[in-house]
Amino acid sequence: MAVTGHATQSGRHYDAIVVGLGAVGAATLCQLALRGARVLGIDRFAPPHDRGSSHGESRITRLAIGEGDSYVPLVQRSHAIWRELEARTGRTLLTQTGGLVLAPRDSAANHHGKPDFLRRTIACAERYGIRHEVLDAAGIRARYPQFALQGDEIGYFEPEAGFVRPEEAIAAQLDVARALGAEVHVGERVDAVEDPGHGGAVAVQTDTARYSATQVVVAAGPWLPDFLGAPARAAWQPDFEVYRQVMYWFDAPGAAADFAPGRLPIFIWMYGDAQEDYMYGFPSADPARPALKVATEQYAVTTTPGTLRREVGADEASAMYASRVAGRFPQVAPRALQTRACMYTVTPDRHFVVDTLPDAPNVWIASACSGHGFKHSAGLGEAIAAQLLGRPGGADLSAFRRPSRG
Numbered sequence: 001m002a003v004t005g006h007a008t009q010s011g012r013h014y015d016a017i018v019v020g021l022g023a024v025g026a027a028t029l030c031q032l033a034l035r036g037a038r039v040l041g042i043d044r045f046a047p048p049h050d051r052g053s054s055h056g057e058s059r060i061t062r063l064a065i066g067e068g069d070s071y072v073p074l075v076q077r078s079h080a081i082w083r084e085l086e087a088r089t090g091r092t093l094l095t096q097t098g099g100l101v102l103a104p105r106d107s108a109a110n111h112h113g114k115p116d117f118l119r120r121t122i123a124c125a126e127r128y129g130i131r132h133e134v135l136d137a138a139g140i141r142a143r144y145p146q147f148a149l150q151g152d153e154i155g156y157f158e159p160e161a162g163f164v165r166p167e168e169a170i171a172a173q174l175d176v177a178r179a180l181g182a183e184v185h186v187g188e189r190v191d192a193v194e195d196p197g198h199g200g201a202v203a204v205q206t207d208t209a210r211y212s213a214t215q216v217v218v219a220a221g222p223w224l225p226d227f228l229g230a231p232a233r234a235a236w237q238p239d240f241e242v243y244r245q246v247m248y249w250f251d252a253p254g255a256a257a258d259f260a261p262g263r264l265p266i267f268i269w270m271y272g273d274a275q276e277d278y279m280y281g282f283p284s285a286d287p288a289r290p291a292l293k294v295a296t297e298q299y300a301v302t303t304t305p306g307t308l309r310r311e312v313g314a315d316e317a318s319a320m321y322a323s324r325v326a327g328r329f330p331q332v333a334p335r336a337l338q339t340r341a342c343m344y345t346v347t348p349d350r351h352f353v354v355d356t357l358p359d360a361p362n363v364w365i366a367s368a369c370s371g372h373g374f375k376h377s378a379g380l381g382e383a384i385a386a387q388l389l390g391r392p393g394g395a396d397l398s399a400f401r402r403p404s405r406g
């Protein structure tokens with residue numbers, strides 16, 4: 001696979017082709033179609049699928065973004081767009097359970113590369129007028145007795161936080177795009193994207209056909225690093241690393257109701273100062289299968305989509321339970337009901353990348369969401385579509401451009 005700087009004669013022509021229909025690509029395709037563009041979306045699998053970064057039942061969403069203020073307009077728009085998509089499609093996408101960000105009072109714990117993430121979150125909520133409360137341990141216990149606290153914690157509570165269902169959100173956006181006339185090709189792999197420069201049409205070569213488009217958006221998620229052609233690779237590739245991450249659903253026998261949406265908020269719990277002293281979690285999104293869903297993050301070992309170990313060992317679930325869940329959720333048992341492996345595509349500063357390629361000005365790279373992308377994806381798709389078509393609206397994406405390399 002490569003993005004290169006020359007094009008040969010092409011078949012059908014589109015205003016835009018979106019390569020990869022995960023969180024970012026499905027949103028972009030949908031928003032382009034909503035704006036009347038003639039669009040084609042291509043994916044090597046059949047989204048929503050479990051091969052990339054956008055599976056596993058739920059993703060946290062919160063409005064006060066400790067990762068940086070540039071993300072707040074994206075997530076605000078995403079919540080509004082998900083509600084519009086729910087009304088159009090009848091699917092349930094966004095469940096607002098309330099959300100807690102928790103840390104010991106004296107901690108300045110780092111999260112997603114940002115020091116003192118809890119206080120950054122509180123400050124962001126204050127700047128943007130986002131409804132919230134700051135609770136002490138007694139206040140958290142009174143509301144959520146499921147958490148066994150040390151007593152020195154403070155918690156940021158945001159009532160509009162919750163979770164979005166990734167598979168449903170992708171399916172809804174692809175349904176809407178198709179209904180508006182977008183072509184969606186699944187099971188077709190893009191092998192090359194060729195931009196002649198100087199405003200010429202971009203050619204997209206797949207394993208079965210060749211197309212041309214005025215502009216192309218590459219939203220290939222963890223496949224992005226091996227997708228980039230040589231000049232872009234030289235400039236960008238060292239910035240992208242892919243990491244295996246695991247989600248666990250633990251049984252809460254006899255206490256299922258306490259781990260249902262409405263009774264348990266989504267949470268980010270930094271119980272110590274080290275990066276690994278951390279977990280985040282959810283109530284089960286499936287009422288038929290009550291559980292506590294938890295995960296942490298590892299940045300020690302990189303992987304690739306081709307070599308990812310998708311099975312999760314019983315030893316991994318035992319270690320997760322022993323190191324993080326035991327003693328912090330007394331009602332939760334060691335039995336893992338379900339486990340799933342997934343991939344983060346991460347930049348060193350943990351920020352997104354949304355930019356045209358240095359040697360291919362009509363090819364956008366929109367991805368590398370560094371493990372916090374889903375909550376922003378609908379707003380990101382809207383902003384990319386507006387910019388691509390030269391239309392007003394959409395959040396400002398300038399913070400996500402790559403610094404120019406001399």
Ligand SMILES: Cc1cc2nc3c(=O)[nH]c(=O)nc-3n(C[C@H](O)[C@H](O)[C@H](O)COP(=O)(O)OP(=O)(O)OC[C@H]3O[C@@H](n4cnc5c(N)ncnc54)[C@H](O)[C@@H]3O)c2cc1C
Nearest residue numbers: 020022023024044052053054060190221342369373374375
């Ligand atoms: C375990 C885990 C937990 C997470 N938790 C959260 C959370 O709580 N909150 C949050 O906001 N974010 C979270 N994230 C991050 C979020 O899920 C990702 O940022 C987001 O899903 C990335 O979407 P994407 O579109 O970039 O990639 P993907 O969804 O992987 O999509 C890429 C697509 O490109 C396609 N593709 C690749 N190469 C080709 C090719 N050559 N031809 C055609 N198609 C191709 C793939 O098939 C795939 O469908 C989490 C991620 C993981 C893994």
